[in-house]
Amino acid sequence: MTAVMIGQNFKYEIEAVLKLFFPIRSFNFIFLRDGEPLPEISGDRIVLSRRIYSGCAELCSYAEIFGESVSLKNMLRVDSPDFEHSCEFSLCELAFDSLSRLTGITPAWGILTGVRPVKLINKLKAAGLGDREIEERLKKKCRVSDEKIKLALETAKTREGTVSALPKNGFSLYVSIPFCPSRCAYCSFVSQTVESFKRLIPEYAEKLCEEISVTAELISGLGLRLDTVYFGGGTPTSLEPQTLDMIMKKIASSFDLSGIREYTVEAGRPDTVTEEKLYTIKQNGGNRVSVNPQTLNPAVLEAIGRKHTVEQFYEAFALAKKAGFSAVNVDLIAGLPRDGLESFKASLDGVIALSPENITVHALSVKRSSDLMHAENFKLGSAEAAEMTAYSSRALFKAGYRPYYLYRQKNQAGNQENVGWEKGGTVGIYNVNMMEDIQTVIAVGAGGSTKTVAGEAKIDRFYNPKYPLEYIKKFDETVIARKKEAAKRLSEIIKEGDGK
Numbered sequence: 475m476t477a478v479m480i481g482q483n484f485k486y487e488i489e490a491v492l493k494l495f496f497p498i499r500s501f502n503f504i505f506l507r508d509g510e511p512l513p514e515i516s517g518d519r520i521v522l523s524r525r526i527y528s529g530c531a532e533l534c535s536y537a538e539i540f541g542e543s544v545s546l547k548n549m550l551r552v553d554s555p556d557f558e559h560s561c562e563f564s565l566c567e568l569a570f571d572s573l574s575r576l577t578g579i580t581p582a583w584g585i586l587t588g589v590r591p592v593k594l595i596n597k598l599k600a601a602g603l604g605d606r607e608i609e610e611r612l613k614k615k616c617r618v619s620d621e622k623i624k625l626a627l628e629t630a631k632t633r634e635g636t637v638s639a640l641p642k643n644g645f646s647l648y649v650s651i652p653f654c655p656s657r658c659a660y661c662s663f664v665s666q667t668v669e670s671f672k673r674l675i676p677e678y679a680e681k682l683c684e685e686i687s688v689t690a691e692l693i694s695g696l697g698l699r700l701d702t703v704y705f706g707g708g709t710p711t712s713l714e715p716q717t718l719d720m721i722m723k724k725i726a727s728s729f730d731l732s733g734i735r736e737y738t739v740e741a742g743r744p745d746t747v748t749e750e751k752l753y754t755i756k757q758n759g760g761n762r763v764s765v766n767p768q769t770l771n772p773a774v775l776e777a778i779g780r781k782h783t784v785e786q787f788y789e790a791f792a793l794a795k796k797a798g799f800s801a802v803n804v805d806l807i808a809g810l811p812r813d814g815l816e817s818f819k820a821s822l823d824g825v826i827a828l829s830p831e832n833i834t835v836h837a838l839s840v841k842r843s844s845d846l847m848h849a850e851n852f853k854l855g856s857a858e859a860a861e862m863t864a865y866s867s868r869a870l871f872k873a874g875y876r877p878y879y880l881y882r883q884k885n886q887a888g889n890q891e892n893v894g895w896e897k898g899g900t901v902g903i904y905n906v907n908m909m910e911d912i913q914t915v916i917a918v919g920a921g922g923s924t925k926t927v928a929g930e931a932k933i934d935r936f937y938n939p940k941y942p943l944e945y946i947k948k949f950d951e952t953v954i955a956r957k958k959e960a961a962k963r964l965s966e967i968i969k970e971g972d973g974k
């Protein structure tokens with residue numbers, strides 16, 4: 475498809491809008507100055523132009539798809555506030571409306587192509603807008619559906635308590651365990667299978683412990699307060715209990731855990747969960763675990779290459795409940811291959827019946843590096859995934875859950891979203907802090923990304939090497955060197971008095 479941009483270059487946002495309607499098409503962009511002749515174009519096209527005259531900008535869209543066409547126009551005064559941005563937004567609106575008419579598709583998130591709709595709501599609230607005004611704006615200006623507006627507004631409300639209790643100079647510690655028992659077909663993480671990388675684990679764990687000690691030393695004396703700990707990956711419970719114990723003990727002896735609000739260990743794969751591991755987690759201060767079946771349909775589990783059974787999930791969940799964690803999270807995915815609406819409903823209803831404190835519903839997102847992307851006959855379902863997430867919102871609200879975090883990714887089934895739900899005041903604090911960029915996250919381990927936050931516009935990132943072997947080999951020159959840089963940056967932030 476050809477996109478012609480005349481008198482403007484708002485390619486980034488326009489392309490994001492085009493992708494809402496044609497997620498797998500590629501676009502050939504042509505840029506022309508106002509008055510330059512239009513080249514001969516065959517096939518589907520959209521022409522978006524800006525002409526400025528007599529103190530006004532005339533913004534036009536002409537779209538021709540499948541042999542049918544729509545023309546739309548808008549005028550803006552050049553002295554209107556934030557003129558460039560207003561022109562960009564207006565052209566996006568025109569492109570959206572033209573394509574919506576021609577394709578009959580109405581994306582539920584409307585023109586909102588960014589990944590964090592709740593951030594936008596927070597911004598509008600901070601600017602003094604009330605719920606009704608925000609609702610109006612999202613509906614009329616951004617074309618967001620009523621259902622998604624409700625979801626986003628509720629999410630913004632639920633996370634408020636967590637955000638207002640954010641400690642001064644607090645930080646979260648992320649611990650990366652990039653190992654899994656086997657690789658799931660939709661996965662794009664760099665996690666290594668335990669089977670093939672077993673020999674690396676002892677050295678990896680040792681280096682990880684060293685990084686934890688060095689990090690604690692580097693930031694000691696800065697007055698930082700540990701707020702949450704999060705073990706992710708990979709599958710942290712793919713480690714043996716003794717290894718898990720060693721790492722958790724190292725954390726306890728290196729940092730002051732007395733003020734933490736949450737300590738999560740992902741126990742994602744049910745086939746890695748044992749009573750002994752859960753006991754180890756609990757004994758070392760863990761108070762939240764995540765056990766993730768993704769579906770309760772055995773045929774779907776098989777299709778996504780997740781090598782565990784539905785029964786193993788039920789057993790792992792029962793063990794986690796018995797261990798007495800403050801919160802157990804369960805993840806499901808909408809839009810998986812071989813899943814259908816009825817089967818998804820049965821999975822969700824089955825999970826709700828277990829009454830976990832947290833349920834996270836993801837819309838399938840498939841990246842290039844996943845096996846699924848290269849599987850024959852794989853198509854990222856659209857309409858059905860939208861029905862699944864719509865059902866999950868209705869069912870979860872009805873069951874007394876409240877959404878507390880929400881984000882979107884590229885290439886998500888049906889252009890939907892991921893939502894974390896909680897009940898009984900069990901908001902997953904790390905998830906909120908992380909998603910909203912409101913707290914520094916110090917990450918240790920392969921693939922860890924340390925993020926220092928000094929206000930929304932002042933975020934710096936320090937990356938550890940991605941792969942375990944690389945992490946071990948480049949430990950001093952890269953891992954420790956970057957930790958020193960991050961600690962220096964944190965010290966500056968504290969001195970500036972900006973530490974959140």
Ligand code: SF4
Nearest residue numbers: 654657658661663708
């Ligand atoms: S368990 Fe999670 S991280 Fe591991 S391969 Fe499966 S999806 Fe990827």
